[in-house]
Amino acid sequence: MLSRAQVLGLLFSLLAGCAYGQQQNSPSDIVKRGEYLARAGDCIACHTAPEGRIFAGGRAMPTPFGTLYSSNITPDRDTGIGKWTTEDFYKAMHTGRFPDGGLMYPAMPFASYTKVTQADSAAIFAYLKSIAPVSQKNREHDLRFPYSNRQLILGWRTLFFSEGEYKPDPSKSAEWNRGAYLVEGLGHCGMCHSPINALGGTSQSDAFKGGLIPMQNWYAPSLTSNREAGLGDWSLKDIADLLKTGVSARGVVYGPMAEVVHNSLQYLTDEDTNAMAVYLKSIAEPASRPPTTSATLPTTESSLLVSLGKTVYDARCASCHGAQGEGKPPHWPPLANNQSIEMESAVNAIRMVLNGGYPPGTEGNPRPYGMPPFAGLLSDNEVAAVVSYIRTAWGNRGAPVSAREANELRSAPLN
Amino acid sequence: MAWVGLAISVQTFPVLAQTPGHPPDTMEARVEACTPCHGKQGEGTSDVYFPRLAGKPAGYLYNQLLAFKNGRRKYPPMNYLLEYLGDPYLQDMAEYFAEQRPPLPAPAPSDASKEVLQQGQSLVSRGDPVRQIPACGSCHGPGLTGMEPGIPGLLGLRPNYVSAQLGAWRYGTRTAKAPDCMQQVAARLTEADVTAVAAYLATRPAPIVIAPAPKGAYVLPFACGSEPD
Numbered sequence: 001m002l003s004r005a006q007v008l009g010l011l012f013s014l015l016a017g018c019a020y021g022q023q024q025n026s027p028s029d030i031v032k033r034g035e036y037l038a039r040a041g042d043c044i045a046c047h048t049a050p051e052g053r054i055f056a057g058g059r060a061m062p063t064p065f066g067t068l069y070s071s072n073i074t075p076d077r078d079t080g081i082g083k084w085t086t087e088d089f090y091k092a093m094h095t096g097r098f099p100d101g102g103l104m105y106p107a108m109p110f111a112s113y114t115k116v117t118q119a120d121s122a123a124i125f126a127y128l129k130s131i132a133p134v135s136q137k138n139r140e141h142d143l144r145f146p147y148s149n150r151q152l153i154l155g156w157r158t159l160f161f162s163e164g165e166y167k168p169d170p171s172k173s174a175e176w177n178r179g180a181y182l183v184e185g186l187g188h189c190g191m192c193h194s195p196i197n198a199l200g201g202t203s204q205s206d207a208f209k210g211g212l213i214p215m216q217n218w219y220a221p222s223l224t225s226n227r228e229a230g231l232g233d234w235s236l237k238d239i240a241d242l243l244k245t246g247v248s249a250r251g252v253v254y255g256p257m258a259e260v261v262h263n264s265l266q267y268l269t270d271e272d273t274n275a276m277a278v279y280l281k282s283i284a285e286p287a288s289r290p291p292t293t294s295a296t297l298p299t300t301e302s303s304l305l306v307s308l309g310k311t312v313y314d315a316r317c318a319s320c321h322g323a324q325g326e327g328k329p330p331h332w333p334p335l336a337n338n339q340s341i342e343m344e345s346a347v348n349a350i351r352m353v354l355n356g357g358y359p360p361g362t363e364g365n366p367r368p369y370g371m372p373p374f375a376g377l378l379s380d381n382e383v384a385a386v387v388s389y390i391r392t393a394w395g396n397r398g399a400p401v402s403a404r405e406a407n408e409l410r411s412a413p414l415n
Numbered sequence: 416m417a418w419v420g421l422a423i424s425v426q427t428f429p430v431l432a433q434t435p436g437h438p439p440d441t442m443e444a445r446v447e448a449c450t451p452c453h454g455k456q457g458e459g460t461s462d463v464y465f466p467r468l469a470g471k472p473a474g475y476l477y478n479q480l481l482a483f484k485n486g487r488r489k490y491p492p493m494n495y496l497l498e499y500l501g502d503p504y505l506q507d508m509a510e511y512f513a514e515q516r517p518p519l520p521a522p523a524p525s526d527a528s529k530e531v532l533q534q535g536q537s538l539v540s541r542g543d544p545v546r547q548i549p550a551c552g553s554c555h556g557p558g559l560t561g562m563e564p565g566i567p568g569l570l571g572l573r574p575n576y577v578s579a580q581l582g583a584w585r586y587g588t589r590t591a592k593a594p595d596c597m598q599q600v601a602a603r604l605t606e607a608d609v610t611a612v613a614a615y616l617a618t619r620p621a622p623i624v625i626a627p628a629p630k631g632a633y634v635l636p637f638a639c640g641s642e643p644d
Contacts, residue, residue, distance in 0.1 A: 259498070358496055367504050
């Protein structure tokens, strides 16, 4: 129980907080803060179509259940959210419901956004209200039966959605809590970095444990396992560099994560990036590198693969990544002791060899170096061989991969 | 001692003076990702569907990079590579390949018939006024080397590439900024015209000057969004 004095003290500090807040938050400050928070939430990635008007929606989002089209969130009164109130917007973010009570599909990451505070939600809304309205009707979703029935969302919500703002952990620092708030809330990192089950949901206990992103066939590594993207043994600087610039001494972002850095993370302040780094480093499970003996191929086959792999590596890869896989970080990433090469899923390593890629252009790294695509130069056998080689050479502890796995990823979608 | 030895060798052989741990700070190193398909200097490779980039006007190359980045021009491996790169960097890439001058390949012997090549020559150099088809040369230049900033040269490209692109213009899968002049022209071509033009272009020897004509060297027969006045 709080004493009367404590209650009064609390009330006073709340009031003082309000007064202080009002002084600071002139309308233009709120809009600016909302713009920043909208960046942190990466709203633009889904709510803007390629070559489309900003936030006018219409971007096709393929899912295992059919194609969804993102909605117009400009302040147009007829086709956008011009008639919404601040409360309506908070309800959407917090509960995943439209103003009329209708259910949103969980492609809208309300299971993460529910953690966003009412004040932050109001700021984002103020920002969205300040941009140019665009009259563009929302496109009907194109979902297969039975997923076209919105009532099914109720079941999904029962299984996977728990409503509630982020609750700071008083045993942790303010910085840690800020990081957790951003990662779990606006950043909606768990949308990809958690295993997606057949129902298109993530159970709480699997949060941040990694998963294959449906339809894209990229593997979003676990943020908790040090054998994947767990950042337990990374320095805070390397984590922050990766988030902010897309490159770091330990590795580089490609694929869907390049989008996140490009559209969202590069715009965050150093304080917020560092806070995310502190939090991400802390959720990594205790460092352990259990020996991998789970070779999935017969030994003779895998040793043949590895010797072909070394030949391919020396001819094609060593000029950038170094004879010992040391790379020239941050631009040419090291492959030795690189978790993303060693982790159980070899999908990303195979795809990088096949498709190559550029890290995102960012303010901190505006002219990134690119990796050539080798799909046209290497056979399935050679791809499997070189990936097996980099997964097992120089003390790396990954398992070899087969030519079939390489072949299957040739048809993976590229965008 | 080894350290000293290294220091001396760095002084003696400037080629080793590159900062260890840093890739060369050059565009050449940065566009390494383009080379498996387009060649070291953008000269093209043995794959007939991957075009030569070298020496095309920077404005044209930049427009294509932007179109791939934004998805207007669809080829997933290219869309994927460029999606998150900044526009000024795409401009740098365009300028890099525009400046390259590897020699044009020797014209390949054509397996097209004499009649087909004649039809191709006629369309390329005279067009077909009855069908309102301008000569290719009226926009792409008398030497077919293009004009800065936005009109590409047509030499050094394989027939398969040219006919695939003309086909894409005809079917509307390749588009450019309005007024989309190339789309208007391609819409008037028949399948046979496309085959003939593509076959004839591939037989053309390299002109003495392979650089594109400077901006405004000649007047275009009609307005073109890619080549603003």
